[in-house]
Each structure stands twice: as structure tokens, then as C-alpha cells.
Amino acid sequence: MTRRLPRPVVAFTALCFVFLHLPVLVLAVFSFNHSRYSVRWTGFSLEWYRLLLERQDILAALRVSLTVGTVSTLVSTVLGTMVALALARHRFRGRTLLEGLLYLPIVTPEIVVGISLLLLFATLRIGLGIPTIVVAHIAFSVSFVAVVVRARLEGMDRTLEEAALTLGANEVETFRRVTLPLLLPGIVAGALLAFTMSIDDFVITFFVSGPGSTTLPVLIYSMARRTIEPTINAVSTILVVATTVPIYFFDRLTRVRQPREGAA
Amino acid sequence: MTAARRLLAGLNRQPRLVAAALLAPGTLWLLVFFFVPIAVVLAYSFMTRGVYGGVTRGFTLEHYRRFMDPLYLTVLRRTVVLATSCTVACLVAGYPVAYVIARAGRWKNLLLFLVVVPLWTSFLVRTYAMIFLLRDTGFINSVLVALGLIREPLVLLYTPGAVLAGLVYGYLPLMVLPIYVSLEKLDPTLLEAAEVLGARPAARFWRITLPLSAPGVVAGAMLVFIPALGAFLTPDLLGGAKQMMIGTLVQNQFGAARNWPFGSASSFILMAVVLVAVLGYLRLRERSPMEVVG
Numbered sequence: 337m338t339r340r341l342p343r344p345v346v347a348f349t350a351l352c353f354v355f356l357h358l359p360v361l362v363l364a365v366f367s368f369n370h371s372r373y374s375v376r377w378t379g380f381s382l383e384w385y386r387l388l389l390e391r392q393d394i395l396a397a398l399r400v401s402l403t404v405g406t407v408s409t410l411v412s413t414v415l416g417t418m419v420a421l422a423l424a425r426h427r428f429r430g431r432t433l434l435e436g437l438l439y440l441p442i443v444t445p446e447i448v449v450g451i452s453l454l455l456l457f458a459t460l461r462i463g464l465g466i467p468t469i470v471v472a473h474i475a476f477s478v479s480f481v482a483v484v485v486r487a488r489l490e491g492m493d494r495t496l497e498e499a500a501l502t503l504g505a506n507e508v509e510t511f512r513r514v515t516l517p518l519l520l521p522g523i524v525a526g527a528l529l530a531f532t533m534s535i536d537d538f539v540i541t542f543f544v545s546g547p548g549s550t551t552l553p554v555l556i557y558s559m560a561r562r563t564i565e566p567t568i569n570a571v572s573t574i575l576v577v578a579t580t581v582p583i584y585f586f587d588r589l590t591r592v593r594q595p596r597e598g599a600a
Numbered sequence: 601m602t603a604a605r606r607l608l609a610g611l612n613r614q615p616r617l618v619a620a621a622l623l624a625p626g627t628l629w630l631l632v633f634f635f636v637p638i639a640v641v642l643a644y645s646f647m648t649r650g651v652y653g654g655v656t657r658g659f660t661l662e663h664y665r666r667f668m669d670p671l672y673l674t675v676l677r678r679t680v681v682l683a684t685s686c687t688v689a690c691l692v693a694g695y696p697v698a699y700v701i702a703r704a705g706r707w708k709n710l711l712l713f714l715v716v717v718p719l720w721t722s723f724l725v726r727t728y729a730m731i732f733l734l735r736d737t738g739f740i741n742s743v744l745v746a747l748g749l750i751r752e753p754l755v756l757l758y759t760p761g762a763v764l765a766g767l768v769y770g771y772l773p774l775m776v777l778p779i780y781v782s783l784e785k786l787d788p789t790l791l792e793a794a795e796v797l798g799a800r801p802a803a804r805f806w807r808i809t810l811p812l813s814a815p816g817v818v819a820g821a822m823l824v825f826i827p828a829l830g831a832f833l834t835p836d837l838l839g840g841a842k843q844m845m846i847g848t849l850v851q852n853q854f855g856a857a858r859n860w861p862f863g864s865a866s867s868f869i870l871m872a873v874v875l876v877a878v879l880g881y882l883r884l885r886e887r888s889p890m891e892v893v894g
Contacts, residue, residue, distance in 0.1 A: 341700055349700040352693050353711075356718050356772060359729035362739050366732070375732075375742045419626035426619035434627065441634050445830025445874060448867045451854050452637030453863070474783055475633035478626050534602045536722045539832055543854065553724045560728045560837065564735070572725040583720040587713065 360576060367569035384570040389575040394571055397555040403549060404466060404541075405534040408473035413527040415474070416481025417519075423482070424489040441479045449476060450543035457544065464546035472544045473534045480533065481526035488522025528582040536579055645864035655861055663865035665890070672849070672866075679845040680851050680873070682760070682835075683828035686767040687775075690824045691817065693768065694775035699809075701776070702783035712780070719773045730766050731757065734838070758840035766834040771827060775820035782816030784808070815885065822881040826874055846870045 370379040388394055422428075423435060441449065453472050457464060496518065500510040538553035545554055546557060559568050645663055647655040666672070701711045711815060718726065733739045741753035756762055757800040786809065796803045832847030839845070844852075853863025 341703060345696050346700060348693075349697045352697045352772070353714060355693075357714070359733050359769065360718070360721055360726060363725070363729040363732050366739075375737065375739050399784065415626035415629060419624040422619045422622035426622070428616065428619050434623070437630070437635075441630065443826055443874065443878065444638075445847065445867075445870060447828070447830055447832045447850050448638070448641070448871055449634070451850060451863060451867060452641045453633065454854065455640045455860065456633070456637040459640055471633055474629060478629060482626065527787060532720060536720075536724075538722075538724045556724055557833075560724075560731065564732070568728065569732070572722070572728060576721050576725055579700065579720055579722060579782060580717060583717070587716065 363569050364573045364576065367566060367573045369566065370480055372552050372566060384566040385470055387567055387572075388570055391549070391567065393555060394435050394552075394567075397552045400466060400469075401535055401552040404469050404473060405531050407530040408477060408534050409527050411470075412481050412530045413476035415522060416478045416526055416530075417485050419478065419482040420485035420489060424486055438479050438482055441476055442483070446476075446537075446539040448542040448588045452544040453540070464544055465549045468544045468546070468551060469541055469551065472540050473530075473537065476537075476540060477530035477533060484526040484529060485519065485522045488519060488525070492518055497591045521589045525586050528586040528589070532579045532582050532586070535575070612639065641864045641867060644861050645868050647861050649859055649861050663862045664869075666862060667865060668871055675844050675846060675849050676869070676873075678843070679829060679847075679870075682763060682845060683825055683831075685764055685827045686771065686828045687821050689764065689768045690772050690775040691821060694772055694820060695779055695817070697772075698776045698779035698783055701780050702786075715773045715776050715780075723770060724833060726770060727766060729835050730762070730769060730838055734762055734765075757838060758842065760839070760843055763835050763839040763843050763845075766838040767828050767831060770831075770834060771824040774823040774827075777820040778823065779813055779816040782813040782819075786812050818881065818884050822877065825877055829874055830870060831876065846873075 337489075346364070366375060366377075367384055368374075368380050368382065369377055370383065371377075371379040419438070423431065423438075449472075453475070456551055457468055462468060487586060492515075497510055497514050500514045501507070505513070536553065537551075541551050542557065545551060550558075552571070556568060556571060556575070559565070636754040644655060646659050648658050648662075650656045652692055657824070658681065666806070667676075697715070701708060702717070705710050731738070735741075736755070736757070738756070740756065741750070744750045746752065790808055791804055794808055799807070830847050831845055832851055835843050835845040835848045839848075846869070850863050850870065851868045853859045853866060857863075
């Protein structure tokens with residue numbers, strides 16, 4: 337099967353990869369450009385990164401983003417893992433229905449989720465701020481965590497737990513000392529996913545954040561609408577790096593080692 | 601501690617209780633902060649707009665009727681056309697990419713990683729990167745001017761083409777991944793058999809590879825089409841006021857226009873279109889040839 341690929345197909349594919357990566361690369365490169373106005377390269381400079389440290393609004397937004405990301409990740413990881421355990425290990429009425437409903441937040445357009453939460457908070461007369469953003473982020477993360485942890489549970493060898501039970505461990509001990517350690521990579525992967533989504537989310541946050549609770553993406557959006565300045569490039573580059581690193585680990589944790597299927 | 605343990609051990613003999621305890625917090629959260637809000641949107645879509653932008657109780661269909669105005673139907677049509685074009689473009693670009701990755705041997709993991717990375721790069725940053733490339737004094741125009749190919753900058757930003765490029769740029773990886781998975785699963789002996797039986801490369805592709813990767817194509821089309829329908833950032837930042845899609849219309853009603861009931865009705869129409877797409881996908885999946893062969 338190691339037939340050579342047709343040249344035009346390979347060339348076209350290479351073009352697609354350029355298309356996928358060029359924009360962000362150009363953006364990142366020009367965050368180190370000396371010139372403020374031109375896209376002509378005038379020399380290497382860390383000026384825009386240094387300026388970031390003086391921008392109180394950017395630092396405040398970063399703090400909000402990290403706070404929201406941490407709290408919503410903790411809560412959604414616990415809730416999502418519990419839902420995954422119930423779905424994988426228990427049979428109960430309405431299980432299939434619940435699984436279907438779990439996927440709904442994943443396919444619902446973000447803008448609809450955003451405005452629906454805005455309407456809920458407005459109806460209940462709850463002021464918008466960090467708590468409302470956290471609540472919203474947990475709402476969209478729980479499903480993703482549940483799906484990721486569930487996938488890990490499906491691939492787990494149940495005989496290990498059975499062995500522990502046979503050898504005299506009770507259910508609690510078995511869960512704590514066998515199930516949980518085996519499940520941990522799935523849980524960590526779910527948490528990384530939730531954190532990245534929280535740090536990245538713009539559309540939903542846009543509707544549920546108040547004047548004093550601007551997250552980094554919301555700030556970048558308002559800056560990008562007003563003007564083009566190298567500080568946006570710099571802060572965007574930081575955001576890209578900050579979200580790509582967790583995903584690299586997510587990728588490594590979820591890569592299931594499967595025995596290669598032979599060409600039977 | 602031991603008391604707590606005994607309690608837990610006792611609970612474990614009540615699997616139903618355990619299941620309920622595990623499910624309750626997560627499902628309650630989803631109920632209160634996902635399903636109830638959607639119901640609130642539905643309720644708002646039937647209410648009347650109040651004097652100061654709020655709403656008054658009552659039941660009216662005026663907002664759905666208002667959406668039937670040619671002005672808004674154009675927005676709906678543009679949304680469906682752009683989402684469909686984006687899906688087709690992603691298919692045309694994504695299929696060869698998936699095909700190459702599936703046969704890339706030792707490069708496979710690296711190429712897959714390169715496809716996944718953009719998916720996890722902030723969508724907002726990626727869209728902003730497109731502005732940086734496309735605007736009058738942007739990267740593309742500067743390069744073209746520097747090369748002497750053009751004198752005046754081309755108008756690239758705030759065009760339908762910019763929105764389409766932004767959508768394809770945003771969702772292409774979602775098309776590549778499922779196609780790659782179905783090509784990876786394809787049994788190579790089928791192709792060998794076809795070759796032995798005298799099928800030419802083109803025939804092998806059109807009659808074996810393509811039909812057998814259809815489930816991946818259908819899944820990819822769905823993964824691209826649904827978010828493209830609800831796109832808000834891309835038309836907002838790359839399309840400007842003239843390239844409004846339903847997502848931007850909804851945002852406008854909750855922002856500047858401050859007509860929450862009409863915005864709610866518009867989002868329900870968007871959800872209806874998404875629902876039709878999902879149902880269409882489920883029907884297509886039922887008829888996928890994978891079940892027949894596999």
C-alpha cells in the first residue's frame with residue numbers, strides 16, 4: 337500500500353497546510369516587528385510585549401480569564417466526570433435520552449447559548465459579572481468533559497476492578513485505588529479541554545460579561561474592532577501559546593494505544 | 601472517616617441511589633443553565649417589545665412574521681448559501697488533505713497534529729489574523745504591491761469572499777479529521793482485489809475509496825455546516841454590515857437594536873435550520889454504505 341501519491345494532490349495538500357497556518361504565523365511574526373503602522377518588517381523588537389505590562393486593562397482581563405478558567409474547570413471536571421461514571425457504569429431508565437441531551441449543548445450554536453443565558457440572567461435580575469461567566473462556562477464544559485471521560489471509561493479494562501473486588505477490596509477502595517488512577521488521564525484531558533475552551537471562549541462570554549468583568553478574548557475583540565495595533569498581535573500570540581500548550585498534553589493523554597489492526 | 605466509608609459502602613449496595621447522586625449535580629446544572637434558558641428564549645420570541653427595550657407579557661407571532669420580510673429572508677438565504685459553499689469548499693480542500701495524511705506513513709502523526717492545532721487556537725485570534733492579512737494595508741496587499749503586481753490595494757476585506765475564506769479557514773480541520781478516520785479504516789485488500797481484477801486507479805478511487813469514505817464525508821459536512829450556520833464572529837469581523845448572517849442579526853438585536861423578542865425569534869429560526877441539518881445527517885448516516893460492507 338505504499339503507492340506513491342500523485343504529485344498534484346501532494347502539492348495541493350501542502351497549499352492547504354499553508355492556508356491553515358500562515359495567518360496566525362504572520363500575526364505572531366509581526367508582534368515582534370519594530371514598526372507600529374506598517375506591515376513592512378523594520379527590525380526585531382519586544383516593545384509591544386513590554387507595553388502589555390503597562391496596560392492595566394489587559395492585565396485585568398488576563399486576571400479575569402484565569403479566574404474564570406480555573407473555577408469553571410474545577411467545577412465542570414467534577415460534574416462531568418460524575419455524569420460520565422453514571423452513564424458508563426449504571427443502567428437506568430432514560431439513559432439513552434440523557435446521552436442525547438448531553439450532546440445538545442455541543443451542537444447548539446454558541447450565539448444561541450449566549451443570548452439564552454443573557455435572557456435568563458436578565459429575567460432573574462442577576463447582574464452580569466465574573467459569577468455569570470463562570471456559570472456559563474461550566475454549562476458548556478460539562479458535556480465536553482463527560483464525553484471525554486466517558487470515552488476513557490469505555491476503553492478501560494473492567495477485569496482489573498473485578499480482580500480488586502475478588503481480592504477483597506470493597507467498592508470504595510476499588511474505586512479509589514483502581515478505577516480512579518486508571519481514569520485519571522481521561523479526567524486530566526477533560527480538565528485541559530475545559531480550561532482551553534474557557535480561556536478561548538468569546539461568543540458566549542460576550543453576552544454574559546459585565547463592564548467590570550472583561551475577559552481577554554472580549555478585550556481583544558473590542559480592540560480589534562477599533563484599531564489595528566501591534567499590541568493586539570502580541571496579546572493574541574500569548575493567547576495562542578497559552579492554549580496550544582495544554583492541548584499538546586491533551587493530545588498525548590487521549591491518544592489511545594490501540595493494537596494495530598492487521599490487514600486481515 | 602470510617603463512618604463516611606461505611607455510608608459509602610452502604611450506598612454502593614444501592615446502585616440506583618449512586619447513579620442518581622452521580623447524575624444529579626451535572627444534569628441539574630445543564631437543566632438550569634442550558635435547557636431553561638432555551639425555554640426562556642422561546643418565551644421571549646412570543647412576547648411584545650416594551651418601550652425601553654424590555655418586554656411585555658402576552659402572546660404574539662409578530663416577530664416570526666417580521667422575519668418573513670424580504671430583508672431578513674435575504675439574511676437567511678445568505679446564511680444558508682455561505683454555510684453550504686463553506687461546506688463544499690472544505691470538502692474539496694479537505695478530502696485530498698485527509699487522503700494524503702492517511703497514506704503519509706511516518707509523517708502521519710505530525711500532519712495530524714498540524715491539522716488539530718488550528719482547531720485549538722482561539723477562533724477570535726484566527727479571525728483577527730485574517731483581518732491582518734486581508735485589509736487594504738494588510739499583509740497580502742503589501743506583498744502584492746511590493747512585488748509590483750498591483751498598484752492600488754485590492755478590496756479583500758468586507759466582501760462575501762472574505763467571509764467564505766474566514767469560514768473555510770475556521771472549519772477546514774473539522775472536515776479533514778472524520779474523512780481521515782474513515783480512510784484509515786478502509787481495508788486495503790479491497791483495493792488490491794480491484795487492482796487484480798483490472799480496475800484502473802481512477803476507477804478504484806471513484807468506485808471503492810470514495811464510497812467507503814462516505815460516512816467520514818457526511819460526518820465532516822455536518823461538523824462544518826452546523827457551526828457555519830451559526831457563525832457570528834466571522835461575518836461580524838470579516839464581512840462588515842453588508843454581509844450579515846443570522847448570527848450577526850441575532851447579535852444586533854441583543855446589542856444595538858435592542859429588540860430582544862425579535863432576536864429570540866431569529867435564534868429560534870436559526871435553531872430550526874440547524875435541527876433540519878441534524879435530522880438530514882441522521883437519515884444520511886442510516887443509509888451509509890459502511891454498514892453494508894463492514
